[in-house]
Amino acid sequence: MGTKFRVFATCSIGDDAENLLRQRGYELEVYPGPKAPPKSLIIEKVRSGIDGLITTLRDQIDAEIFEAGKGTLKVVSQIAVGFDNINRADANRYHIPFTHTPDVLTEATAEFAFFVMGALARRLWSSERLVRDNQWGYWHPYLPFLGDEVTGKTVAVIGTGRIGQAFIKKCTGFDMNILCYNPGEQNREFINTIQEQMNLRFQRGIQRETTFIKYVEFEDAIRQADFVSVHVPLLREGESKSPTYHLFNAGTLRMMKPTAFLVNTSRGPVIDEAALAAALKQNWIAGAALDVFEREPLPADSPLRDPDIEDRVRLFSHFASAGKITRLSPDPDKGMAGRCVQGLIDVLEGNYGGDPAKMPFVVNKEAFSGSRVAS
Numbered sequence: 001m002g003t004k005f006r007v008f009a010t011c012s013i014g015d016d017a018e019n020l021l022r023q024r025g026y027e028l029e030v031y032p033g034p035k036a037p038p039k040s041l042i043i044e045k046v047r048s049g050i051d052g053l054i055t056t057l058r059d060q061i062d063a064e065i066f067e068a069g070k071g072t073l074k075v076v077s078q079i080a081v082g083f084d085n086i087n088r089a090d091a092n093r094y095h096i097p098f099t100h101t102p103d104v105l106t107e108a109t110a111e112f113a114f115f116v117m118g119a120l121a122r123r124l125w126s127s128e129r130l131v132r133d134n135q136w137g138y139w140h141p142y143l144p145f146l147g148d149e150v151t152g153k154t155v156a157v158i159g160t161g162r163i164g165q166a167f168i169k170k171c172t173g174f175d176m177n178i179l180c181y182n183p184g185e186q187n188r189e190f191i192n193t194i195q196e197q198m199n200l201r202f203q204r205g206i207q208r209e210t211t212f213i214k215y216v217e218f219e220d221a222i223r224q225a226d227f228v229s230v231h232v233p234l235l236r237e238g239e240s241k242s243p244t245y246h247l248f249n250a251g252t253l254r255m256m257k258p259t260a261f262l263v264n265t266s267r268g269p270v271i272d273e274a275a276l277a278a279a280l281k282q283n284w285i286a287g288a289a290l291d292v293f294e295r296e297p298l299p300a301d302s303p304l305r306d307p308d309i310e311d312r313v314r315l316f317s318h319f320a321s322a323g324k325i326t327r328l329s330p331d332p333d334k335g336m337a338g339r340c341v342q343g344l345i346d347v348l349e350g351n352y353g354g355d356p357a358k359m360p361f362v363v364n365k366e367a368f369s370g371s372r373v374a375s
Contacts, residue, residue: 005348008045009054010037013079014328017337024345043068052344056080057318058296062087066094075347079340081105082267083363084234092367097356099343100363101336103162104329105321110166112320113229113265116289117155119314120261121227122147126311148226148259148286150174152209156225158218158247159232159266160187167229168194168213172201178213179221183232183242186215218247219255227261234267250275254284261287265320268293277303280312289314 007021009030021028029045031037036058046053046069053069053076055061061076076086076098083100091098119125123145130136130144154177157164164180165187171178172194180191194213201207222228235244248262249272256262262285264271273294279285290304296318298304304313321327321336329335332342343361345351352358356368 003348005051006049007052007054007344008042008050010042010059011054011056011079013054013337013340014330016328016330017335017341020330020338020341021344039064046073051075052077052348054079054340054344055085057082057085060085061091061098063090063094066090066096069096070094075099075344077340077344077347079336082234084267086363088364091364095367097347097359097362097368098364099340099347099359099361101339101343101361104332104334104336104339105326106162106166108323108326109163109265109320110170112291113163113167113231113263114170116265116291116314116316117227117229117261117263118150120263120287120289121150123311125314148261150176150227152176153226154179154224155227155229156181156221158221158228158230159183160190161231161233163265164229164231165190167231172197172211172213175201175207175209175211177211179225180213180215181218181221182215183235183240183244188215191215219252222252222256222260225260226257227263228256230262230264230266230270232266232270234269244270246270246272246275248272248276250278253279256285258283259286261285261289263289265291268296274303276313277306277309280309281306287312287314289316291316291320292318 004025004027006027009028012018012030018028018030039060042059043064046065049072051072051074053073055076055078057080066073073096076096078086078098078100081100081102083098086098126145151174155171156179157168158181160180160182168178191213198211198213202210232244232247235242237243237245247270253275276288280288298315304315325334326336328337330338330341332338339361346359346361347356356362357365
């Protein structure tokens with residue numbers, strides 16, 4: 001390779017993936033430590049003439065960044081599926097492709113959502129705390145509390161994209177009825193296939209009762225469900241005919257059963273956290289588990305930290321995709337790190353004829369119509 005590319009990463013993406021770039025002759029600088037670098041430092045690095053920038057959801061990438069890299073910055077490669085932090089209009093105006101890491105974290109995120117749903121319903125945290133605090137003094141059929149079973153219940157899957165579909169597959173193994181809502185196109189073929197599997201399981205005696213899966217309107221889904229699992233992208237007013245910003249608010253939370261549980265592994269702003277805290281405090285719903293928040297990390301004064309609701313809300317550290325292979329494998333077919341690196345390489349080394357519109361991990365393909373990014 002004739003050109004030696006300079007790349008700055010705002011955080012480590014793992015030794016294996018980083019070494020893959022260095023072995024190709026790249027000059028890679030990685031910001032040390034777990035916390036995000038200040039935006040001023042990112043601007044300084046971009047202005048120094050780097051070719052590529054590796055980012056995370058916590059880095060705000062907008063016109064300031066693109067202007068600093070004018071004439072030199074060729075690609076922003078994000079190690080995440082989401083890209084809410086990247087101003088798409090600014091990237092297009094400066095003609096900079098940015099990439100993300102779809103697909104490889106699908107199963108890890110879906111299984112986390114399913115595990116959390118079960119842990120929340122069965123009150124695993126409450127039980128463990130009882131033991132750890134040495135408050136478990138007797139066995140009793142229903143005191144001091146009971147959990148709720150998952151098997152045979154009705155779950156609403158809000159968002160039936162890749163992760164939502166993977167979550168649905170796991171629910172079928174627990175004989176759950178499944179209500180689906182999708183703000184965009186409905187995948188009828190997938191739903192029909194799952195129903196065929198449900199029917200066969202019943203016919204062969206694998207499950208005792210018939211189960212169903214079907215698309216319904218959003219309000220119907222949340223009114224009828226025992227569990228609600230959220231898998232939608234963050235879409236604000238003006239960005240879509242079906243915005244998802246604060247999709248769960250005081251009004252919609254009141255529609256849910258008082259015995260229902262809410263799980264969010266999608267995007268934090270999909271839920272109005274103040275309304276959720278009120279819903280839990282006033283027993284509109286039975287419980288919630290969140291892996292994402294409106295502000296990350298979760299502020300110290302968040303109403304979700306209220307001790308009065310701590311036994312009914314589980315709070316996690318944007319952890320759903322945090323499996324070893326999913327996060328760090330340098331193989332682009334297995335790991336986010338590998339897919340992040342591959343997206344960077346595709347642009348810098350001019351793969352796919354140098355046309356970003358043809359590159360599988362480039363998000364803003366609309367900015368490139370048969371164009372070629374010089375490497």
